[in-house]
Each structure stands twice: as structure tokens, then as C-alpha cells.
Amino acid sequence: MQFEENVPLAAYSNLKIGGPARYFKVIRNKKELIESLYLAEEMDLRVFVLGGGTNILWSDRGYDGLVLKPEMDFIVRNGNELTVGAAVPMKDIVGFSVKAGLAGLDWAGGLPGTLGGAIFGNAGCFGGEMKDSVAEVESVDLKSAESKRRNNQECGFGYRDSVFKSGGISEIIVQATLRLEEGNADDLTRRVADEEKYREEHQPLDKPNIGSFFKNVRVEGLPRVQVDPYRHTLKTDPFPVIPAAYLINEAGLKGAACGGAVVSSKHPNFLVNNGGATTADFIALIEQVKKEVKSRTGIELEEEVRVIK
Ligand SMILES: Cc1cc2nc3c(=O)[nH]c(=O)nc-3n(C[C@H](O)[C@H](O)[C@H](O)COP(=O)(O)OP(=O)(O)OC[C@H]3O[C@@H](n4cnc5c(N)ncnc54)[C@H](O)[C@@H]3O)c2cc1C
Known part of the structure; x- marks a missing residue:
């Protein structure tokens, strides 16, 4: 049993960015998993579990440990x-x-x-x-x-x-x-096709992305004065929320960019890789969005996506 070394993680994120994994192992069954965990213990490695990479923002420096990629597919x-x-x-x-x-x-x-x-x-x-x-x-x-x-x-x-x-x-x-x-x-089948069509129409699926970057804002606990201006936008998610996309749009941030990281004009809660973006670009853009939404609406956005360090 051996681990692959210095495997570029950009290939394992829908955002197409990220440095290398020090060690990497595809896991096809439980035996391989257990052997990998024993070896990781022996080598004193921390372990990260990778799925489809559709919600992962790797660090530009990569992951200094073992990335396990399960492939149990039945x-x-x-x-x-x-x-x-x-x-x-x-x-x-x-x-x-x-x-x-x-x-x-x-x-x-x-x-x-x-x-x-x-x-x-x-x-x-x-x-x-x-x-x-x-x-x-x-x-x-x-x-x-x-x-x-x-x-x-x-x-x-x-x-x-x-x-x-x-x-x-x-x-x-x-x-x-x-x-x-x-x-x-x-x-x-019809319902699923409708949902897929909705996503194609409303989400920037043509650009590398990892879905919504910010959590929708839970109404419960917010003062009325903050909620009232957005009452007409409330969604159930599964409880009442102000959509983060609406607040980002209100703050005039559609199309805002830091390097290759851009706030999508199609769906402002999606930050996309417009080409050549780094994770540092995304971190800077996240900060800019949070700061401007806070100053414009008084509401603090919280990231849904975090950098894996
Ligand atoms: C275009 C787009 C639209 C999206 N829309 C939605 C949406 O509507 N609703 C929604 O909830 N999400 C949405 N997402 C986010 C994402 O698709 C989900 O969070 C998805 O469930 C992540 O699955 P993944 O296999 O890609 O996980 P990854 O991105 O690989 O990993 C995400 C986290 O799950 C952990 N993980 C993965 N596999 C395992 C495992 N086998 N054991 C233990 N931990 C594991 C990882 O360690 C990591 O912390 C969207 C993303 C994109 C790109």
C-alpha cells in the first residue's frame, strides 16, 4: 500500500483551483480504507475526506496531509x-x-x-x-x-x-x-427535469463554481427594522430567510471581482472562477462582499464555504 504524492487538488474542486495534496489515495473498498488509516496513523498524517469537490475551496498551498477519495459506487x-x-x-x-x-x-x-x-x-x-x-x-x-x-x-x-x-x-x-x-x-422524472432546467436558467453553470458562498440569512432573531425592507424577498429554506443573493445584489456587487474571482451576474450568491483565479482572490472577494453588504444593509453574511487548510 502506497499513497500518491503531490497530487494537484485543482482537478478535485469544481472551482478548479488549489495547491497539491502531500498524499492522496483513492479508496475502493473497506479493506483499502482501513489499511490507509493505519498507514496514515503510522505516518502521523491528518486526513481529509473528499467527495465530488463541489463544495470545496482548497488552499493555494494545498493540503499538507492525506486526502482520501472514496470510490465505493454501488x-x-x-x-x-x-x-x-x-x-x-x-x-x-x-x-x-x-x-x-x-x-x-x-x-x-x-x-x-x-x-x-x-x-x-x-x-x-x-x-x-x-x-x-x-x-x-x-x-x-x-x-x-x-x-x-x-x-x-x-x-x-x-x-x-x-x-x-x-x-x-x-x-x-x-x-x-x-x-x-x-x-x-x-x-x-418531470419534477427532476424542471429542477435541472431551473438551475440551468438561474445558476452560472458554465463557469467553475462551488454553489452558494454565503448562507441565507435566518429571519428569526433579527430585529424587525432589519427584516422589514426585505419582507417581500423572504424564502423558506426550510425556515424563513432573506436570500443572501438578494442582499449581495442590493449592495451593488454583481460583477465585482478580485483577480479571477467574480460575483456572478446571473446569481450573485455564486462566486465564480472567471479564469486564473486563486484561493487568495476568493478570500479577498468574500471579505469585500461581507463588508459591503454589512455597510449597505446592516446584515452580516456568514460563509457557507470555507477554505480547507
Ligand atoms: C452548481 C452548484 C449548485 C449547488 N446547489 C446546492 C443546493 O441546492 N443545495 C445544497 O445543499 N448544496 C448545493 N451545492 C453544494 C454542493 O453540491 C453540496 O454541498 C454537495 O452535497 C457536496 O457534495 P460533494 O460530494 O461534492 O462534497 P465535497 O465538496 O467533496 O465535500 C464537502 C464536504 O463533505 C465532506 N465529505 C464528502 N464526502 C464525504 C464522505 N464520504 N465522508 C465524510 N465526509 C465527506 C468533505 O470532507 C467536505 O468537508 C451546489 C454546488 C454547486 C457547484
Whole structure:
């Protein structure tokens, strides 16, 4: 067993930027995973788990440890349940389920990334979230190499959160069982196609990006004087929020740029790589957006995406 060395991570981010991983290993099964974890322990390496790279902003200096890339990619159907490997793209799981007339994931049309990443961040959109379908998750502790099984409750799902995320990347999700319901394949297929079309029309999918950079702003807890000007823009996400895109637009930031990092004019909560951007460009642009939104609207935006250091 050997790790690859100095592997450029730009190829493993949808944003197409980032320095090299000191060590890198593709994991095809549990045996390879356990061996890699023992070797990482021996070499005293910290470990990062990579999914589809659709929500990752690598540092320009790269990652000075071991990046593990799971490639467990199977879907097994048992009645209304699917047991799925962590590396399976959500697109394939959604496609498989709607074709089989199974409802429950049809909110996820066009959601990029893998099952592992979607569970880690409790991905959601169009009124649905991963937590609505997850029956059980199997993971392996990155330190002890012990397997764990958790039911839905034990996954601690919250808004774009789970026990895996709040635990600070200490486990690797290897597979999960999703519990779905009988539905109509034609209706489900139509819904997914509509969502994909919506994304194409509203998101800058032609430029390297990693989705929304800022969290939508939760209304609860904000003073009325801050919410009232934006009442007409409120969305449910799954609780009432002011869309970050609206605030960024209000601050006149569409098209704002730092080097190759640009605020998309199509969807201002997407910061895109317009060519040749560095992570430093993105960090500078994030700061500029936060500062100008705060001075213009009084509201503090919080990043949804963080640099992996
Ligand atoms: C165009 C676009 C649109 C998007 N729209 C949405 C949206 O509507 N809703 C939404 O919620 N998100 C959205 N995203 C963000 C992103 O797609 C999701 O967060 C996705 O679930 C990330 O999955 P991934 O496999 O790419 O994870 P990665 O980006 O590779 O990793 C994200 C995090 O998950 C962890 N992780 C990944 N796999 C595992 C695993 N097997 N075990 C443990 N940890 C793991 C990583 O360590 C990392 O911390 C969008 C992104 C893009 C580019």
C-alpha cells in the first residue's frame, strides 16, 4: 500500500483551483480504507475526506496531509430502500430512484456532488433535504478505524449540518441506506427535469463554481427594522430567510471581482472562477462582499464555504 504524492487538488474542486495534496489515495473498498488509516496513523498524517469537490475551496498551498477519495459506487435496491456507496453521484441516485418510481429524492434534481458529501452537509433544495430520506449511515472513524452505524436520529441532522460535519471531519461515510416511497415515475422524472432546467436558467453553470458562498440569512432573531425592507424577498429554506443573493445584489456587487474571482451576474450568491483565479482572490472577494453588504444593509453574511487548510 502506497499513497500518491503531490497530487494537484485543482482537478478535485469544481472551482478548479488549489495547491497539491502531500498524499492522496483513492479508496475502493473497506479493506483499502482501513489499511490507509493505519498507514496514515503510522505516518502521523491528518486526513481529509473528499467527495465530488463541489463544495470545496482548497488552499493555494494545498493540503499538507492525506486526502482520501472514496470510490465505493454501488446502488442496491431492497423494496423501497436503496443502499448506496458514499461515492455515488447524487445525480445517479436521483436518476435511479425516479426511474424506479421511488419518491423522496426528487427534490434533488441537478444537485451536484456525491452521497457522502450530501449527507455530511445535509444538502437540500426545492423544499427537500437529505435528512428526509436517510434511514442509516455507515461510517468509519478516521482515528480508530472502527465502523459505526447510525440511524436517522443519531445523524444529528440540522440546517446544512450533521454529526459528521459538526464532529470536524473525524469520520468517513462509506455507505447509507435511503428510505423512499412509491411514486409515479413520469411525475418524478418531470419534477427532476424542471429542477435541472431551473438551475440551468438561474445558476452560472458554465463557469467553475462551488454553489452558494454565503448562507441565507435566518429571519428569526433579527430585529424587525432589519427584516422589514426585505419582507417581500423572504424564502423558506426550510425556515424563513432573506436570500443572501438578494442582499449581495442590493449592495451593488454583481460583477465585482478580485483577480479571477467574480460575483456572478446571473446569481450573485455564486462566486465564480472567471479564469486564473486563486484561493487568495476568493478570500479577498468574500471579505469585500461581507463588508459591503454589512455597510449597505446592516446584515452580516456568514460563509457557507470555507477554505480547507
Ligand atoms: C452548481 C452548484 C449548485 C449547488 N446547489 C446546492 C443546493 O441546492 N443545495 C445544497 O445543499 N448544496 C448545493 N451545492 C453544494 C454542493 O453540491 C453540496 O454541498 C454537495 O452535497 C457536496 O457534495 P460533494 O460530494 O461534492 O462534497 P465535497 O465538496 O467533496 O465535500 C464537502 C464536504 O463533505 C465532506 N465529505 C464528502 N464526502 C464525504 C464522505 N464520504 N465522508 C465524510 N465526509 C465527506 C468533505 O470532507 C467536505 O468537508 C451546489 C454546488 C454547486 C457547484
